[in-house]
Amino acid sequence: MTATELHFITVAEAARRIARRELSPVELTEAYLQRIGAFDDQLHSFVTLTADLARWQAQSAEAQILRDGPRSPLHGVPYCLKDIVETAGIRTTGQSKLLAGHIPAEDAVVASKLRDAGGILLGKTATWEFAHGGPSWDVLFPPARNPWNTAHHPAGSSSGSGAAVAAGFAPATIGSDTGGSIRGPAAACGIAGLKPTYGLVSRRGVLPNCFSHDHVGPLAWTSEDVAIMLSIVAGHDPHDPGSADVPARDYAAGIDAPIAGTEIGVPWRWLEEEAPCTPETRAGLNAALAVFRDLGATIRGVEPPPMQLFNDAKKIIAIAELYSIHEKDLKTRPELFGASLRYRIIAGGLVRAEDYVQAMRVRRDLASAMQQIFTTIDLMMLPTGEPAGKLEPVPHYTLFTDPSYTTAFNVSGNPALSVCSGYAANGMPQSLQIAGRLFEDATVLRAGHAYEMATSWRDRRPALSTTRQAAVA
Amino acid sequence: MSPEPATRQEIDVLARRAGLKLTDEHFKELVQAYGYVEQMLIRLRRARSYADEPAHVFVPTKFGPDRGMI
Numbered sequence: 001m002t003a004t005e006l007h008f009i010t011v012a013e014a015a016r017r018i019a020r021r022e023l024s025p026v027e028l029t030e031a032y033l034q035r036i037g038a039f040d041d042q043l044h045s046f047v048t049l050t051a052d053l054a055r056w057q058a059q060s061a062e063a064q065i066l067r068d069g070p071r072s073p074l075h076g077v078p079y080c081l082k083d084i085v086e087t088a089g090i091r092t093t094g095q096s097k098l099l100a101g102h103i104p105a106e107d108a109v110v111a112s113k114l115r116d117a118g119g120i121l122l123g124k125t126a127t128w129e130f131a132h133g134g135p136s137w138d139v140l141f142p143p144a145r146n147p148w149n150t151a152h153h154p155a156g157s158s159s160g161s162g163a164a165v166a167a168g169f170a171p172a173t174i175g176s177d178t179g180g181s182i183r184g185p186a187a188a189c190g191i192a193g194l195k196p197t198y199g200l201v202s203r204r205g206v207l208p209n210c211f212s213h214d215h216v217g218p219l220a221w222t223s224e225d226v227a228i229m230l231s232i233v234a235g236h237d238p239h240d241p242g243s244a245d246v247p248a249r250d251y252a253a254g255i256d257a258p259i260a261g262t263e264i265g266v267p268w269r270w271l272e273e274e275a276p277c278t279p280e281t282r283a284g285l286n287a288a289l290a291v292f293r294d295l296g297a298t299i300r301g302v303e304p305p306p307m308q309l310f311n312d313a314k315k316i317i318a319i320a321e322l323y324s325i326h327e328k329d330l331k332t333r334p335e336l337f338g339a340s341l342r343y344r345i346i347a348g349g350l351v352r353a354e355d356y357v358q359a360m361r362v363r364r365d366l367a368s369a370m371q372q373i374f375t376t377i378d379l380m381m382l383p384t385g386e387p388a389g390k391l392e393p394v395p396h397y398t399l400f401t402d403p404s405y406t407t408a409f410n411v412s413g414n415p416a417l418s419v420c421s422g423y424a425a426n427g428m429p430q431s432l433q434i435a436g437r438l439f440e441d442a443t444v445l446r447a448g449h450a451y452e453m454a455t456s457w458r459d460r461r462p463a464l465s466t467t468r469q470a471a472v473a
Numbered sequence: 474m475s476p477e478p479a480t481r482q483e484i485d486v487l488a489r490r491a492g493l494k495l496t497d498e499h500f501k502e503l504v505q506a507y508g509y510v511e512q513m514l515i516r517l518r519r520a521r522s523y524a525d526e527p528a529h530v531f532v533p534t535k536f537g538p539d540r541g542m543i
Binding site (some may be wrong): 064079156203212238241309312313315316319327330331334339342343344346349350351356357358359360363364367397400401458 | 484487488491492493494496497499501503505506507509510513514516517518519525526527528529535
């Protein structure tokens with residue numbers, strides 16, 4: 001295989017070739033490490049590279065596979081982790097000066113599962129500070145950049161994860177999503193990213209953002225790869241209070257099944273009245289819906305509660321929980337926070353207990369209303385967001401004022417996948433968000449896979465140059 | 474709480490009650506941020522029945538000896 005073919009191989013294809021002993025985990029790992037070394041100074045997608053560990057794991061995996069065959073689809077396949085996922089003996093910073101020297105003693109549950117599956121850890125990827133405040137230039141590391149155009153941002157907070165997969169630095173990664181932090185970077189970087197059903201993937205050992213809305217999930221180039229990763233990391237964890245006691249399953253099995261007869265709802269009022277999308281994004285959504293119509297799906301409008309209510313409830317709950325997590329540091333060393341995160345959480349100290357409870361009551365109403373809608377449709381579709389804009393400081397208050405197409409599904413807990421749905425006139429990826437019923441993550445992934453197979457968007461990759469890429473508009 | 478926006482003095486009282494001793498710069502950040510937060514708080518308040526429980530409830534089955542939470 002050529003170097004380019006190695007960089008852009010999917011997890012599924014790598015697994016097939018490794019099982020047939022046509023692909024060496026050592027060769028694949030070296031290819032990624034070389035590409036990261038050549039290009040990541042442009043993207044800042046990694047904050048810690050674990051090259052020595054990766055080489056050791058690759059050699060070990062290769063020997064085991066030659067002897068016994070692969071023990072999972074990830075055996076011998078490289079991946080990376082957002083730098084809020086704790087890793088035993090490996091620095092885990094949350095991009096924060098507060099944790100500059102934090103070396104965990106234990107792996108997070110997801111890290112442990114990926115290691116046990118035989119994956120090769122390439123390193124830890126950039127995030128917004130504690131997966132919440134950003135982009136920031138006054139935190140431990142510079143913000144990641146978008147490989148489709150380094151003048152643009154990769155969204156957040158799983159910024160480095162999205163950038164690394166799109167750039168061909170790794171075929172898959174694990175991120176987290178509290179209001180859209182997996183789906184946003186997936187959308188911005190033109191890859192697939194799933195916020196699983198709340199409770200499906202353990203959060204134990206992952207630095208918290210907001211306990212009640214935190215989700216851990218995979219990002220990869222394709223929905224099929226996301227399904228493979230989810231199959232490895234999903235499962236009940238009795239030590240995670242939010243973990244759901246549901247049976248583990250293979251989310252990639254049956255992913256090729258036809259989707260004819262699927263009923264799709266579109267929240268038009270959100271997109272036309274509450275937070276109108278641009279004409280280009282609307283045209284992209286219409287084109288994507290036409291693909292699903294051609295695949296045999298039916299499409300109609302649905303009326304979820306106002307988007308603003310979802311956003312208000314989530315943000316009040318989030319700042320109260322964030323404040324409770326960071327109160328001591330806010331009082332004793334506030335200067336170590338980036339200004340963006342500090343601004344966004346300090347007012348959480350003024351949220352009264354009764355307001356937190358009222359927000360949680362609203363959350364219950366909203367989650368209930370959303371499940372009611374999903375009794376009438378199989379999937380809901382809408383853009384994940386607008387294509388990524390320039391990487392530049394944004395006013396801190398935008399967290400409180402900007403609408404979000406993603407947050408509603410954190411509040412309701414439903415699974416939601418972002419897939420690439422084409423490219424805007426400026427070359428930046430467009431996105432489609434596919435949400436489904438609670439614990440029907442497989443249905444969401446099947447729809448994403450069907451869409452990717454019916455379109456040609458997976459054939460295009462960002463071009464990185466060995467000479468520093470000019471930051472073009 | 475009154476629907477009238479909190480004054481700087483009221484925010485100062487709330488901050489002190491929360492135990493925050495802020496520099497002038499950080500207090501300015503708080504005043505601006507709380508203005509947006511307060512608008513959200515007002516939008517979330519509504520008439521409720523006594524029985525309207527919040528989304529988070531104590532689930533005792535998670536605390537059994539074989540359930541991991543102890």
